[in-house]
Amino acid sequence: MTVTSPAGFTASGIAAGIKATGAKDLALVVNQGPQSTAAGVFTTNRVHAAPVKWSRQVLTAGALKAVVLNSGGANACTGPKGFQDTHATAEKVAQSLEIGAAEVAVCSTGLIGEFLPMDQILTGVDAAVAELSATGGDDAAVAIMTTDSVAKNVAIAGAGYQVGGIAKGAGMLAPGMATMLVVLTTDAVIDSAVADAALREACRLSFDRLDSDGAMSTNDTVLLMASGASGTEADPAEFTATLTTACLDLAKQLLADAEGATKEVAISVTGAASEADAVTVGRSVARNNLVKCALFGEDPNWGRILAAVGTTDAQFDADQLDVAVNDVWICRAGAAAEDRSKVDLTGRDVSVTIELNAGDHQATIWTNDLSHAYVHENSAYSS
């Protein structure tokens, strides 16, 4: 049930001394082949970390043999020296594994604006290589945690192959400042064009629809590595669907572990003139602090939801909007309908449905509430 579930991968997670706590903080995932097909999706933030610059460049070749990940420091906003540190890390991994540095991706997560302790990183790479094993995925998942309270793993069976993955992130997508990192593996036989297209589509339908706190990270990275070890040539459409299922599973785990959250909220926008309109409306509601506070307070405040919808340029008539919270249609035609006291918001899972009555398209955005604990974690924890 992890990144080493598909055949052809080894992994490890060790304590290199980057974190002051002594917790695991360095992970390595290695593709043993026979293929080394890969694809990557990165933060669109224009302020992005040195490892993002490096890995994006490396991925242009559509191949990877290894990825090294550290928690305890984001290596973002660290200038030329930060990039040199990423390069040196990749070189060290390449040397230890007897591969090329251009076959090694690097991911970092943690505090922005500080240099990594390179002595610990370089020594740690040796230890991580020594610990590599076909059951090391779970340790790798632990080693990339920052404010995560649990490690995130997934494995899904496709048609004759496996997809596995690990993820970290608790600030969350949109993507979150606490930085989402995801490594996906498969033993399917796919080429780099299929890998790239499948990964983009899977991310579009999963991580891109998670919007916990509207904040976009400098370090977000999703990598896919394919070993071909199953010998099964995957159908592109079927592979994309399997990969999307794996990504959605990890996305839900990120949502469940979001900093300070007490609610997991699915905002479904239906009757939209286009899928883009549905996403725009869902995202606007997901990012509205007043809606999020109301959900924390277990108040089915449809007026705040309508006000958030009204800020968008999506096609709709304000007098034709319907809103349900936990399946109770408390707003019809832009005005009060069923009694709001019928809505039970005591549970952790909340569904919000917004019917735009403007077309046949729909999309779901996942978010969290805005709680005292979110404020506490993000004011007291410098990340």
Add this chain to the structure above:
Amino acid sequence: MTVTSPAGFTASGIAAGIKATGAKDLALVVNQGPQSTAAGVFTTNRVHAAPVKWSRQVLTAGALKAVVLNSGGANACTGPKGFQDTHATAEKVAQSLEIGAAEVAVCSTGLIGEFLPMDQILTGVDAAVAELSATGGDDAAVAIMTTDSVAKNVAIAGAGYQVGGIAKGAGMLAPGMATMLVVLTTDAVIDSAVADAALREACRLSFDRLDSDGAMSTNDTVLLMASGASGTEADPAEFTATLTTACLDLAKQLLADAEGATKEVAISVTGAASEADAVTVGRSVARNNLVKCALFGEDPNWGRILAAVGTTDAQFDADQLDVAVNDVWICRAGAAAEDRSKVDLTGRDVSVTIELNAGDHQATIWTNDLSHAYVHENSAYSS
């Protein structure tokens, strides 16, 4: 120091029984002339309240003799009956003052989605008319308060005339769900074209640059009424500057009284390629929950500020960004500079300066931190 400071205006504020607390909840401001020039700026939210629909229509004539304002209910998302209620309120005021209903603007603030208690409103109008006086502005300011902890008033002397005003709002601009209402008065002699242009420019440089919680109201309204009672024909440019000063004063009062805020934050973006770029960057930082939590925690987290800048499409090079917090340049050229421990964030006023090094334009956006108390007020108070 209020809406009745300029000559030619009377006002009142009374308890009509709309609020269950028995507090003042109905205000009336009347322009006694000789002129009745007016202009209005309204929320751009596509879901907007019945009184906004009414007042926007009325203002197309560029004239107003009275505005009636109630707290205790927003009359938003109330369908055709809500609009009929607004119309009936304007008719009642018109009848009592022996003017036309098309000369009466209506503003409402409070909970979205519920009908106003029309018996109380209509009886209240009679009481408000009976209480009208040339010193009634302070009562009017009190009667429009919702979660405001203090009434907001202003009066500024122009060249031979006065500008006065009242405001309510604690959720805040961008504009805020708790709904900002502003009534500005002047005894200057101006025509409706000057009034309209001056009001739009003043709002653009004041209320539009306040972004406390990124949430836009269904009811926000800023009205300007000119009586001409001073006999002084105002120079348009000088009048615009005076009006802007009055609006900035009220905007700062709104900022100071924002729900749950512990910090008043001025985000100055300098070196921008355009003023629009500067506003875009400032707004992105102002709306970033992680930045706002860090300021609440008195953490000069420049990495989060850079990450917020990076989400925009403004012109800049990520390696050329400088950031100062309370005048300490903790980030230069996109990386750490002066020691962050030099930044003292214990005070209520915070300045953030972001130098884009991309041009000669600048803008300042004002915002607040994100505190436990903000979450508490907006989860426990149904507005």
